[in-house]
Amino acid sequence: IELSDGRSLRAQYLVGCDGGRSLVRKAAGIDFPGSDPTTSNLIAEAELAVTPPAWGTRRDAIGIHGLGRVEYEIRDGQIVYPDEGPVRVLVTERQVGATAEPTLRDLSEALIAVYGTDYGIHSPTSISRFTDAARQAAAYRKGRVLIAGDAAHVHPPDGGQGLQTGVQDAVNLGWKLAQVVKGTSPESLLDTYHAERHPVGARVLRNTMASVALRREDERTRALRDTMSELLGMDEPRQKFAAMMSGLGTHYDLGEGHPLLGRRMPDLDLSTANGPLRLFSLLHKARPVLLNLGEPGALDITPWADRVQLVDADYTGPWELPALGPVAAPTAMLVRPDGYVAWVGDLTQPGLADALTIWFGSPAAG
Ligand SMILES: Cc1cc2nc3c(=O)[nH]c(=O)nc-3n(C[C@H](O)[C@H](O)[C@H](O)COP(=O)(O)OP(=O)(O)OC[C@H]3O[C@@H](n4cnc5c(N)ncnc54)[C@H](O)[C@@H]3O)c2cc1C
Incomplete structure (x- = not known):
């Protein structure tokens, strides 16, 4: 990388967070297809x-x-x-x-x-x-170069979605990159960054482009705008769109299972042996959490104990997810450092070792 003061530096990875005209994206030869501005x-x-x-x-x-x-x-x-x-x-x-x-x-x-x-x-x-230009990078990763934020997606500002989408890109990528750099996880973990974040960016482009189209001043668009207003006056469509535009409804495809799988963990009020705590406070150190709401001590993840916090807790409140509403109370769940749920199960731990290995690396030799 050539710096403006004439120095140059080498890095194992480069993340371009350099905005819509991203030099990093262009230098890496990453395509940026989409539509030119009309306004x-x-x-x-x-x-x-x-x-x-x-x-x-x-x-x-x-x-x-x-x-x-x-x-x-x-x-x-x-x-x-x-x-x-x-x-x-x-x-x-x-x-x-x-x-x-x-x-x-x-x-x-x-x-x-x-x-x-x-x-x-x-x-x-x-x-x-x-x-109202709307463009998205064809790939969020090319070898050792990654891009995030407006460098990866530009779209109309409707709904104020650009910054939060970019911050979530960075939060999705940060812990994965750290694990790869430390050698805890294979490089292939970085491919999940594009797989998870590209569809989210594509949805933001779609809903902002639709929003621009709805602002046109002709009879037919006015009729369409009134129709959309009527639809968004209904609870279910409104909640779905609000969850999508706020990012709270983001769902990564991590396979079949409990509705929490691949979704953002709610910030539960937990009771633990050490007193009450909020779930999000467990994520402040950017380390994964295995939350056990069943019998204390029933889960065993000794081979990952150096990487994953195991927390036994009680939770008696409701289970409700944005746009989905109430869901069945799960017994145990593995929460990634970005707050998304990577595994939901019970105390028999089906699939837990696989999920731990996929997301947090191989078990330590015993
Ligand atoms: C009118 C308007 C309203 C908006 N309202 C909202 C809103 O309400 N909510 C929301 O979430 N989003 C909103 N957005 C979108 C939001 O501003 C952007 O999505 C966000 O700023 C993108 O952040 P970024 O860090 O990816 O890129 P940028 O903010 O563009 O930052 C890139 C940085 O990289 C630097 N840089 C670029 N090239 C180089 C280089 N070669 N060397 C060194 N540095 C470089 C730049 O100087 C800049 O500081 C709005 C946008 C507009 C235009």
Whole structure:
């Protein structure tokens, strides 16, 4: 790797977390297929010399636009803006394809095109441009090079899903890479990174592209938007979409079994011999946890004891998963450092040794 100060360094692995224009992705020759932008938007915070006659959202042939003060109150369900203070502007540009950093002049011209005036906009504290381009890396790993975050997927910002998807990429990859580097696990463990995270990214691209399409201003799209609103007014579709867009409904395909398998472990309130604790506190050290809610001492994982925490606990609360609702109470489960469940079973331990080996390496010689 060539550094900007002229130095170079060699590493066993390289993870490109260098954004949508990722140099690492390009240098590794990883394809980035997808669709070019059809809309371009500016989002900014600035001051206006003239107060607009109306705040809020406007739709027209150019697209969707919005003006509002950064600070506001909600009174009786209505947004109430103060008379003064900085303004947040969202404006769709007439042209797609600008590549330079956006300027105050770009913002002013875009406002004039929509509102007939720029309201004397000045003193911006931020101006960003975003588009509805949607692209995803064909492979999240190529040999010793991996990519995560926007380097692996770019999509419209609808639903605020980009950052959390990227953070979950990193959390999925981090512990796997650590185990491979330490020699605990074979290199093939890294292939599960693409296998698990690529489908999640693909779903984010799909739902954000659909969201952009739903914003079009024609009669048929309006009818489709109303139909979608009706569907999302129903509990089941709404819960499913909320679980998908928040990432809480992510399900990795780890085979058949209890609904928890491949899903995110809920943050249970546990009782242990050492007192109460929250399950997530067991994950703070990024080490796997085998949780035994059955007879204490009944599980034996001695050959993995150096890598896996075995916790005997009681849990008497409900078992409910995002979008799925109530599920049967499991007796024992193996939770990966990223919080996903790799095995669910009982005290006879069927398949536990295999799951421990797949995810956390071969048993230590006894
Ligand atoms: C208008 C808008 C609103 C959004 N709202 C949300 C939201 O509400 N919720 C959400 O989850 N996401 C949101 N997102 C998406 C989110 O901002 C991105 O998904 C996220 O920032 C991606 O993080 P990243 O670290 O992968 O990439 P980036 O944030 O792009 O970071 C990449 C970093 O790499 C550095 N870099 C690049 N090349 C090099 C190089 N050659 N050498 C050294 N350094 C380099 C860059 O300087 C940068 O610091 C929004 C995006 C937009 C445009």
